[in-house]
Amino acid sequence: MSHSHVHEESAGASNRVKALVAAFEAANVFTERDLDAAIETFLEHAQPANGARIVARAWIDPEFRARLLADGNAAAAEVGIDLKHWAPVKLRVVANEPGRHNLIVCTLCSCYPLAVLGPSPTWYKSDAYRSRAVRDPRGILREFGTVLPDDTEITVWDSTAEVRYLVLPQRPAGTENATEEELRTLVTRNGMIGTAVV
């Protein structure tokens, strides 16, 4: 695909968005300013720091970890992350363990746990990642610099309905004395997608 083709496609989408917004304005549903404000407010609260907060708490509190794996939305609320606007979307947290690794993808589009990880990286939406993650997850991980032992069981979670997945990475060795705040700084976005270990 040539660069000019990409540009034309994005100009087409942009024109359609402009036409839609104009129609909503004309019908007195909302204005462009309302829309900008809504997006800004949403993005202000949607960031990987939310995911890191959840993960760090799960590392230090085994009971929280158990509640998190049972009901992601309720556990997120415990650490001050409100997913009510997300309904009926469910947050499901899947835990990496010794010998078990999890990887997240959306083969059909680009479903992503936006509220806890912020906007998704471009590669997550690429055809290459979406098609190869389910076919050859070990190869994808290697390209991300993540080499797992051969006997590690890899589960790929394809987000095909109203569930959004978050990987709970294993707590790094040597962090026994770290505080919750220090642990948060170790948690990476890719670690919570599963393309990296922490």
Next chain:
Amino acid sequence: MFSVGDRVRTRLRNPAGHTRLPRYLVGRDGRIEAVLGTLPFSDRRAAGDRSAKETAYTVRFAAADVWGADADPRGSICADLFESYLEARE
């Protein structure tokens, strides 16, 4: 209705309209991993029935049952699939 651990097969279906059953998982054998409850049913919603809901399940497929003998023998794929995509398998 299915329960956790049930063996299922995804139906051979290739609708002209919208679906959330990925083509690579059509006609594959798997096992119910989790019952998700009633969720908005995308296929009918896309056709204009905005209140459509259906029970959905997480289904786990062994990578070898999806891709064949050269797949990672320890790999698996989990997908969230609606009841009408699935049939019971003995």
